[in-house]
Amino acid sequence: MSRRLARVALLIASLLAGAACAQTPTQASRAVWTWEEPSYAMLDSPQAADEALAFLQRKKIDVVYLYADAFGDRNPVERQKTLYRDFIRAAHARGIRVYALLGSWYLHTERYVLPRHHRKAKAMLQRVLDYNAAAAPDARFDGVNYDIEPHLLDEWEDATRPRLLRGFLDMSAAMMEAKRKSGQTLPIGPAMPFWWDGIELEWRGVRKPVSEHVIDLTDYVALMDYRNRADGRDSILSHAQDEMAYADRVGKRVVIGLEFNPGEPAKLSFHGMDEAAFEAEAGKIEAAYGKRPAFAGFVFHHYEGYRRFVGEPAPAAE
Structure with a gap:
């Protein structure tokens, strides 16, 4: 082979290798x-x-x-800000973003959808906004996720469901207005059950699925899509398809929430399966959604449960 042909062959090989690297998919967030x-x-x-x-x-x-937010007799985001600053800086140094998680069984925040409690929802977000306003850029929260679920209220039933869901939307609108007034740009979104796409609701003169109202209001949603199979009937992909399609149309993002803790029925969780089986299902979701603009990756429920699932339980607190 002449030197010229050799150079051409080397160039072609290099281009092919570069193309292969460019086509290698990256793991979703x-x-x-x-x-x-x-x-x-x-x-x-x-x-x-x-x-x-x-x-x-x-x-x-x-x-x-x-x-x-508050737990026990403490609320460090308000009174011990240095603790959050140190942790967020350490996370950022490792390339890990930190979202403020709001909502709590301890505080019974499902009640925040009731009009008399909306001020508490706004206040918990305002504390995060105030924290960010006072923090250096490398110590700020990167976003907010709020987990407030009206269906956990004792009064949740067919007759009261529309009122409680309107309360959730009113509360969410008030929170997003607080963000607008703050001038901050961090993304804010709720944890949302996948089955809200099956509930039609009139709100502010518009009738559409609750899921679409929520997607319209917020920056993204973390869809609680608790199934352990990617495809087929009653699967992760089947339950996310309407939210993904709507988010694609309106330019919003969807994070797919997955469960790793024990529960009944077994189809709700990856608990009891091995990590390889989970990764195979996650790969199917990425293959289906990886090029969709709405797809923003996965969120796992929850830290301790996921650690147990992968066989690395969190060390006991000293």
């Missing part, structure tokens, strides 16, 4: 809901934070939804 006690443990102990962040980095989880 992965987040994890992290509730009160594990969040506070990470805030209180640099060693616990370092171990947790190393685990997240090892498992390619690049967003942590970190609890940022």
Whole structure:
């Protein structure tokens, strides 16, 4: 082979290799809901934070939804801001974003959809906005996720459901207005059950599925799509298809929420399956949605449950 032909062959090989690299898909973003006690443990102990962040980095989880409200007799996002600043800086140094997680069984925040409690919902978000306004750029929350579920109220039934869902929308609108007034741009979105797409509701003169009202209002949704099969009937993809299609049309994002804790029926969770089986299902979802503009990756429920699932339970707090 002449030198010229050799150079041409080398150039072609190089171009083909570059094209192959360019076509190699990157893993979708992965987040994890992290509730009160594990969040506070990470805030209180640099060693616990370092171990947790190393685990997240090892498992390619690049967003942590970190609890940022009152628990017990403390509310460090308001009174111990340095704890959040230190943790967020440490996470950012590892390439991990931090969203403020709002909503809590401890505070019974499902009640916040009731008009008399809307001020509490606005106040919990305002504390995060105030924190960010006072923090240096590298110590700010990257977003907010709120988990407020009206269907957990004792009064949730067919007759009261429209009123409670309108309360959720009114509350969400008030929270988004607080963000607008703050001048901040961090994305804010709720955890939302996949079955809200089956409930038609008139709100502010428009009748459409509740899921579409929510997507219109907020920056993104974390869709609680709790199934352990990617495709087929009653599957992750089948339950997300309407939300994904609508979010694609209106330019919003959907994070697919998955469950890893024990529950009944078994189809709700990956608990009891092995990690390879989960990754196979996740791969099917990425193959289906990877090029869709609405797809914003996954969020896992929850930190402790996911660690148990992969066989690396969180160390006991000292």
